[in-house]
Amino acid sequence: MSDSGLFAPPARTAPEPDYFADLQLDQLVDAVVAGRERPDLVPAFRVRLTDGPTIRQRQEVVADLADPRLRAALRTFCDDRARCTRQFERADRTRHRPRARRTRLAAVVSYVQVINDVTDALANAAPASTGLRDWLTWLEAYRAGPDFAELAREATALRAELDEIHYTLAISGAEVTAAPFAGQDDLSAAVRATFDRFRADDVEPYRFELRAGIEMEQMDDAVLDLVVQLAPDVFDRVGRFLDAHPTVEPAVIAEVERELQFVLAWLDFIAPLQAAGLPFTRPELGQDGRLEALGTFDVLLAHSLVAAGQQPATNDAVLGDGERMLVITGPNQGGKTTFARTVGQLYHLAALGLPVPGRAVTLHAPDAILTHFERGDRAGDLTSRLEDEVERVAGLLTRVGPRSVVVLNEMFSSTTWVDARTMNTDVLRAVLDADATAVCVTFIDELSRLDPRIVSLVADRDFRVVRARADGEAHAVALAARYGLTRGQLRTRIEAHA
Structure with a gap:
C-alpha cells in the first residue's frame, strides 16, 4: 500500500470549478456534507480523477461498502478515530x-484500540x-511492528498503573488533603443501602446534565496535584513516555479515514433515494464520446422530491456511433435545463x-467539463449581457477538445432570433469540429437538424425528454412567453380583470 491510502486521496484544498454553479454541483455538495464538519469534505467533491485505473480502484472500494457489515465497521472506525482525535486536541489545549x-x-490508549x-x-x-485489501495488509504489518507493539504495551501498562492509584480525600473547612487508600469503608454505599429500604415501586428517573464549569476544573486540577504527590514515580513515567512519543499516528491513517468519510457521505446521501426505488449504478468507463445513461435523474432535485413524498422523472441520455451532441428543444418548464445539468453532473x-x-x-472520464449558462445583468457590469456572453463562449471554445464535455444552455437569448441562430450555429459547429461530447438546450429548433452528429431531443411538460424531431413549438412558446401571450399568462390576466 502506498502512502496515499486506499485510492487517490481526496484533495484537502481545491477551488470551486467554473462549471459547479451552472450544474448546481455546489448546492449538491453542500447538501451531501451538511452536518459533517470534520473533516472538510467539500474539496474532495470538487476534484475529478482523469485516469480510468484510479477511478476503477475507487469504484471497487465503494462496491465493498455495499456490505452492511463492512460499512458499519468502517463507520465505527471513522467515528472512533474522530473521538480519539478530539482527545488529543483536548490534551493539547489543556x-x-x-x-x-x-x-x-x-x-493513546484509545488510538491503540482503534487500530x-x-x-x-x-x-x-x-x-x-x-484498496481495502492493501490497507488491511498495511494495518497488519503496522500492528505487528515493534514500534506499535511497544507503544501499545507501554500505554496500556501505564494506564493500568494510574487506574490502580486509590486515594481518600479529607475535607476540613477550606483545607483538602489526600492520603493513600487504606481499606476505609465506602460510605456512599452505606448511604445508598440505607435509603434503598424506603424504595417503593420503580419510578421514572428525573435526570439532568450537570456541566462542569471552570471552578470544577480548577478543583479537579488541585485534587490531581495532590494525587501526583502520592505517586510521583508513576506520573514521571507517564511524562517520559509521552515525551518519547510526541506523535503516534502515521499520516496514512488520517488520509484513509478522510477517504472513507468522503465515500460514506455520498452513500448516506443517496440511501433515501435508493430506498424510494431510484436506481444508482457503478458507471462503466467507455471510449471517448460514447454516452449511455438510462433512467437517470438530477440527484439534488430527486432528494427534495423524495423528501416531499414525490418521485422525479427519469430520462435516457444516449449518444450512439457517430453521434456527438444532444440538442434539446421543447416548451419552458419542461425540464430541458434540468436534463442538461443532469448529464453534466x-x-x-x-x-x-x-x-x-x-x-x-x-461514459468517459473527461479532461474538461465546460459549461455556458445565461447570466443576468449585474450591478457594476461594464459590458452588455450579449457582449459578456460572447466573451465567455469564445473563452470556452479555446479550451474544448476531443475528451471535453460541453453543456450549453440557451445561448444568446438576449439578441434577435436571426442573430441568435447564426451565433449558435457557429458555436455548435466549432464544438462538433473539436469532436467534443456536448449537450445544448435551445429554443431554436433548426439547430437540432444542423449536423448528422446531432441527436434531437424534445422535452414535454411532464419532464420527459425523448428522441424526436423538433416541430417548431419551442420557439413559438418562447416568443409567446416573452410577450406574455401563453395560454396560462392570458388566462391569468383575464381572471384578474374578470
Whole structure:
C-alpha cells in the first residue's frame, strides 16, 4: 500500500470549478456534507480523477461498502478515530500539565484500540477491493511492528498503573488533603443501602446534565496535584513516555479515514433515494464520446422530491456511433435545463468514482467539463449581457477538445432570433469540429437538424425528454412567453380583470 491510502486521496484544498454553479454541483455538495464538519469534505467533491485505473480502484472500494457489515465497521472506525482525535486536541489545549498528560495517555490508549478494532474488523470482512485489501495488509504489518507493539504495551501498562492509584480525600473547612487508600469503608454505599429500604415501586428517573464549569476544573486540577504527590514515580513515567512519543499516528491513517468519510457521505446521501426505488449504478468507463445513461435523474432535485413524498422523472441520455451532441428543444418548464445539468453532473460524479443516478451508465472520464449558462445583468457590469456572453463562449471554445464535455444552455437569448441562430450555429459547429461530447438546450429548433452528429431531443411538460424531431413549438412558446401571450399568462390576466 502506498502512502496515499486506499485510492487517490481526496484533495484537502481545491477551488470551486467554473462549471459547479451552472450544474448546481455546489448546492449538491453542500447538501451531501451538511452536518459533517470534520473533516472538510467539500474539496474532495470538487476534484475529478482523469485516469480510468484510479477511478476503477475507487469504484471497487465503494462496491465493498455495499456490505452492511463492512460499512458499519468502517463507520465505527471513522467515528472512533474522530473521538480519539478530539482527545488529543483536548490534551493539547489543556494548560494544567498533569491533566494534559492524563488526557493524552487516554488518547493513546484509545488510538491503540482503534487500530486493533479496525484491523480485526477488516480481517473478518475479507474485502474484495484492492484498496481495502492493501490497507488491511498495511494495518497488519503496522500492528505487528515493534514500534506499535511497544507503544501499545507501554500505554496500556501505564494506564493500568494510574487506574490502580486509590486515594481518600479529607475535607476540613477550606483545607483538602489526600492520603493513600487504606481499606476505609465506602460510605456512599452505606448511604445508598440505607435509603434503598424506603424504595417503593420503580419510578421514572428525573435526570439532568450537570456541566462542569471552570471552578470544577480548577478543583479537579488541585485534587490531581495532590494525587501526583502520592505517586510521583508513576506520573514521571507517564511524562517520559509521552515525551518519547510526541506523535503516534502515521499520516496514512488520517488520509484513509478522510477517504472513507468522503465515500460514506455520498452513500448516506443517496440511501433515501435508493430506498424510494431510484436506481444508482457503478458507471462503466467507455471510449471517448460514447454516452449511455438510462433512467437517470438530477440527484439534488430527486432528494427534495423524495423528501416531499414525490418521485422525479427519469430520462435516457444516449449518444450512439457517430453521434456527438444532444440538442434539446421543447416548451419552458419542461425540464430541458434540468436534463442538461443532469448529464453534466453524471460526468463529474463518475469521475469521482462514485455511484451515479441511473439503471445503467457508460461514459468517459473527461479532461474538461465546460459549461455556458445565461447570466443576468449585474450591478457594476461594464459590458452588455450579449457582449459578456460572447466573451465567455469564445473563452470556452479555446479550451474544448476531443475528451471535453460541453453543456450549453440557451445561448444568446438576449439578441434577435436571426442573430441568435447564426451565433449558435457557429458555436455548435466549432464544438462538433473539436469532436467534443456536448449537450445544448435551445429554443431554436433548426439547430437540432444542423449536423448528422446531432441527436434531437424534445422535452414535454411532464419532464420527459425523448428522441424526436423538433416541430417548431419551442420557439413559438418562447416568443409567446416573452410577450406574455401563453395560454396560462392570458388566462391569468383575464381572471384578474374578470
